[in-house]
Amino acid sequence: MNANGWIQLALYVGVLLLITKPLGLYLLRVLDARGKTFLDPIMRPIERLTYKLLCVDPEKEHDWKRYTAAMLIFGFVTMLFTYAILRLQDILPLNPQKMAALSEHLSFNTAASFTTNTNWQSYVGESTMSYFSQMVGLASHNFLSAAVGISIAAALVRGIARHTSKTIGNFWVDLTRVTYYLLLPICVIYAVVLVSQGMIQNFKPYDTVSLTEPFTTQVPKVDDKGNPAVDAQGKPVMEDKKIDSQTIVQGPMASQIAIKMLGTNGGGYTNANAAHPYENPTPLSNFLQILSIFAIPSALTYYLGRMVKNQGHGWAVWSAMFVVFLTGVLVSWHYEAAGNPIMHQLGVDPASGNMEGKEVRFGIFNSALFATITTDASCGAVNSMHDSFTPLGGLVPLLNMELGEIIFGGVGAGLYGMLIFVVLAVFIAGLMVGRTPEFLGKKIEPYDIKMAALVILVLGFSILGFSAWACLSKWGAPDPVTQQLTDGTNNNGPHGFTEILYAYSSCTGNNGSAFGGIGANTPWYNATLGLATLFGRFAMIVPILALAGSLARKKRVASSAGTFPVSGPLFTTLLVGTVLLVGALTFFPALSLGPIIEHFMMHSGKLF
């Protein structure tokens, strides 16, 4: 933990704070159907045309049920669209590498994953996806799923801000305006800036270059039919292979990376994601990428404050997010910098920290910072391999996701998730001021608590339930008798368990980052992980929109000295406490079986 890191941290937080208000004010205009922006001369005609094509009356707002229905239909149709593209990849254009069509389960997993803003990737991008699939099938979702998230957040905020209102907005208008006025314009500029840093943007076939130092490696032997050959004991047969050339990925990368970060999607163009030199060429590109992850989620808290006419509340929510974020960074950074005592005994310089799985260009601090940010927000892009973090350094990303991606969180998703905790905090502690709990003048009634509780239940159920199934199922875990690994995880014991837990936390939280270790491209993992992304998205959004509708309908109670305060340090403390007590405690038993045991074992000389 050196001065260099502290300065970068301060710089990051400073710039984030600087952009929060202006971007928040801009969001206020974008999320108002009649809001005026400087882009109106260009975008207005396109916006109007879009409404005409969609047969949408932009003046008409909808109640929460219609809003939800529109969102669900949109999600279903676009998911089907991507599924079709992936299944038909081989006959679609822009496929210079002649990539084959994807399997049913991989297509399902990928379509679900991108529709839900998760971007979990059970595939290796550069060797699986054609340019067409990347741009039309996947990058379109990067925009649209982000826009959906922001729309839902706006609908919930409207529900809180309005009173005795039946409507919470128009889904199609929100979706269109967020895409046209916010995401597209920023990404156009952002992509150009990334290209200036050395990121590629082309439609060329992949390059092949000769290695200066050819080498030989062992690969599994394959028989004539393409099946892995096995020996008498059933073990795969290995054979030597000489490697003398390297294929270098090409394609429309910058355009996809811009929205991948800004929209907290995180699905890498390449398998190495933001650790790849093309995908994250310079320290500046690294800084811009992590800044763009938090930009919109941070601005949304300002938007919240403006909408509910209580900027203090907006900042209190921001501060709660910030406190948990900062704690995460410091813990992760501390343990990564401290490194691995076993490595130190082997003669590795302790000052270099735990460099396993890290890109030398970014080092300890920027890896820990990136890992924390990408899992705070439901981004999931990585510039280092979380699997190789120290146990407690890696616990931070895991716990971040299990809290429900609410620390700034995914675009929109972070705010609406955090607002659920706000409702719970207000409800639990609100009684203590001697009134039935009220949130910004709205009484919190059984229906609202039912919806909020449902969100928490879905989160716990999906993460813990699927992980338990994976632990017990023959498709998820090694054979209990022979300890043979089937097509599931590559590790057993606490570390293997952490990998499983991480996968379902990542998918349910719609994060998409992988701990690695799991060969996830199997029918069972693709299906369950895909389902987890759908649960984590839609099973949460529906009760959240129901809550928005319920809050919008309520009368507003006047505020007085007796009103529960939802701003200031006290409320921030309460909110953080609620997140940790209601959120984190749920996962503590599971975490103690994974990273916490690993931590103690590492210090006594055992690694996994």
Add this chain to the structure above:
Amino acid sequence: MAAKTHSIFDPTIVVPAIGEAFKKLNPLHMVGNPVMFVTEVGAAITTVLMFTGTEGAPFGFLLQVTLWLWFTVIFANFAEAMAEGRGKAQADSLRKARTQTFGQRLTPSGGLEQVPADQLRKEDVVMVKAGELIPGDGEIIEGAATVDESAITGESAPVVREAGGDRSAVTGGTRVLSDVIKIRITSNPGETFLDRMIGLVEGAKRQKTPNEIALTILLSALTIIFLIVLISLKAYGIYVGVTFSITVLVALLVCLIPTTIGGLLSAIGIAGIDRLVQKNVLAMSGRAVEAAGDVDVLLLDKTGTITLGNRQATAFVPVPGVTEQELAEAAQLSSLADETPEGRSIVVLAKQKYGIRGRELHDMPNATFVPFSAQTRMSGVDYNGQSYRKGAAGAIRDWVGGRLPKEIEEEVESISSNGGTPLVVAMKEKALGVIYLKDIVKGGLSERFERFRAIGIRTVMITGDNALTAAAIAKEAGLDDFLAQAKPEDKLALIRKEQEAGHLVAMTGDGTNDAPALAQADVGVAMNTGTQAAKEAGNMVDLDSNPTKLLEVVEIGKQLLITRGALTTFSIANDVAKYFAIIPAMLLGTFPLIAPLNVMRLQSPTSAILSAVIFNALVIIALIPLALRGVKFRPLGAARILRRNLLIYGLGGILVPFIGIKMIDMIITAVHLA
């Protein structure tokens, strides 16, 4: 009913409560409380597992865990039974007021028949003579009587009840002392106010309030989550290579689900209503008590609530050209038939200060008295061809043709601005002068209103006086606002206006014309002396008919909510320490390296688990007094109350179990229980 408070450890309540606690183990009863139901099921499972020999732990350990799990359920039941027992004790004293009586029912033919009181139905008419008990709640439709209501209110002085007007309601169980009255019964047996109240304090018919329902939903959700956590933990154990015994998993589950608040929730609710009864206020529902905590505007009638009720005439101020003597005489004449305390005080002043002898009404056969009405706001007499009137300046101004002499207007203003009430006297449509009536403000009110201001409650005085008078009294009594020259319908309009602005309004009332406002108000406290209509419209009745008590009602409502919130926070915060007790204990066998996680340095895995379970059970017992008495209410702003309670119940809730579990661990290790 005497406002008796019972000591927490009153054996007459504790002993039956112990029995009740066991009876309540019936699963059909437990289903209503999901948290405790899960605990009971868990206890049943571990009971069976003690004998299967599959748990891989010593029998003594299994037995102890199982026993403490059962104790957890029983302690929670005991808390509920205690609250109900205390309620029953209140109910019994209420019941005494309802001993079996007979009523003389009027038959359609006009005769009378003797009917037991519990067979009287709504709309029956009964005759009650001096010395008899009134057989049921009702309204006097004929006659007037003095009634001894001490059985209900504890107040020994008899009160007058008469047909018509605002004092026509009578309560079953009270005794007529003089005269004969005809009463129309207004409630069926079992539906009287007392019946409802008894049902409420006994807890039997208590319906959960919306807030309790919401809290139960949250507690149930937490319970389900922890069920998922524990079931999945078993699966993870298999993967990682740790075997968790079911008994230990159940123990962890019970420690993590919010048993503390789950076990005390209904006790808190019953105790809240019970505290209200101790103040001699009957609430129609638990919801009304909570609404009292939410109220942020109090509408207080000036008379009786803020002032002592009687304004006294203290001076006569004539216009130039009229002597004080002449004014005094006119004032006396106009007040002769005015039986209000103010009217009588005018007669008294005229007699004492100006020696005008009191006239007897029957000496004045040709006099026509004009009673006061809310519409004209004047009273007086037409006598010997002269019309005498007295009333508010506005009313007299209208009567004399729209203008009052300048001197009178000035005097009216000066009296008003001094907090007095001016009454203008006029004869033959000529204003003679002003009567100075003075209000006497009750002591100690302004400190009280100050407390309410601190917690964000606005006090508004309602008075028929003019704005200046009202302002002066409001200032003297320390009120925030006032509504002057209020007609009954203005009250309703004001409530509506406040409610539209998002306020919750409480008020007291007694008259029939208060009924709409009582019904509209979020909390309407009807005076027991009031009309039946008023009592039906409100959601509380004050047996002492003391309007100032509205303030205490609000405090009790707040106290109830604070107690519920405090124990919820405490309960959830407790989980942290329990994790640190049980999780290391569960893993230590397979992974001895995890020992540093045992931050409390508990002796052994078994003692750690046992200590957590014992703490979890005992904390319920330890908090029963707090649940029954309620957290002390302090007149502070919401932010300060929150900070205080978060420190005590939030931070305290995290720290206390660390100490408690460690101590229990030391004790059970010392006595070799683990």
